[in-house]
Amino acid sequence: MRQEYYEQLDAISDDLVHLTRLVGSAMNLATQSLLDANLQLAESVIAADTEVDSVAAEVEAKCSEVIALQAPVATDLRIVVGALRISASLERMGDLAEHVAKQARMRYPHVAIPTELRATFAEMGGIAEVIVSKTGAVISTKDVALSADIAAHDEQMDRLHRELFTIVLSPSWSHGVEAAIDVTLLSRYYERFADHAVSVTRRVVNIVTGEPYVAVSLDDQQL
């Protein structure tokens, strides 16, 4: 019975790590589809989001089962309650990757972002990949020391997000309103993606240490 119990908790943790890989890959491919105006890639990201949703639903089912059958307390209870919140965040990160891909699809065959901003979006995509990969590592290893790294990556993302606002609002912006809106929304998707990663990490810290979960001051507008 106890053995089975710990296997169930491990299975939940494995599913969460699996979700970080799915949404990391989704954001990575979405960025590529954006930079290359690659319609097929964008479509594949959009189609793949159902898998994220179904793994997230499975986490919820497993958590409910553990609650009903095992009556978890203390750390185990924090794991289960935390997993419910973490899977919701990861599901949302998958949605954000999907939004990037939809933006790429909407502007196809054109590239949705001006050439001079390619490097910035490539960098945001790179940070998204690193941050979600480290988030997976935090979940699997419970090494909460990594959370400082993740916060630093989130700050990098915020800085790029602010830079993009400055660029689209500068008098030298020559791409018009539509491109400015595209850039703003896309930039926001990346920034929110990183915010959710921070939120997941804080949940893991709460699970491991028992310290209260500190809500992320999500996406304070920098504009």
Next chain:
Amino acid sequence: MRQEYYEQLDAISDDLVHLTRLVGSAMNLATQSLLDANLQLAESVIAADTEVDSVAAEVEAKCSEVIALQAPVATDLRIVVGALRISASLERMGDLAEHVAKQARMRYPHVAIPTELRATFAEMGGIAEVIVSKTGAVISTKDVALSADIAAHDEQMDRLHRELFTIVLSPSWSHGVEAAIDVTLLSRYYERFADHAVSVTRRVVNIVTGEPYVAVSLDDQQL
């Protein structure tokens, strides 16, 4: 013991209804602060969000307690797991009201939106108020028939959101890039607010009927 148990479940439900009132009031005042460029009102909305966060944290604590002490199953288990998700959605709705207030504050003493869009934002604020009030009614009465109403309000909101995109992207838009971005982001906050209300309602349907929760296809870009 049983008596106490049902009191605990009722207390969770009461907290959720209380949260709908808090975020409804927050969005209402935020809309007013936006339309009137009322700095004091905006500040009060921003300050009040900590109460939303703390009630949401209390819901989580109460749910954890019920899980640990009462080992809920079947409908009761769905209530507790659902409440964890519902409180997260309501907390996020509070954040969105706060974002609207921050946008009002940022542009103070100017009004953040052009005069000709006042009526549209007033209408969005009105829909937000109605939708969150009905969401509270669904939670307290478990009358899931209201969910059709809520879906209809969400459609109204989506329609206004699309209209605003059309307006800022039309050749006759004369307010420049910054105002276009402000309008886009603000419109998105209202649209997401309504999406979360729909998501909460679907959770209640899941709790009441036991039918699987259907994820809201959140904020598909209409642009």
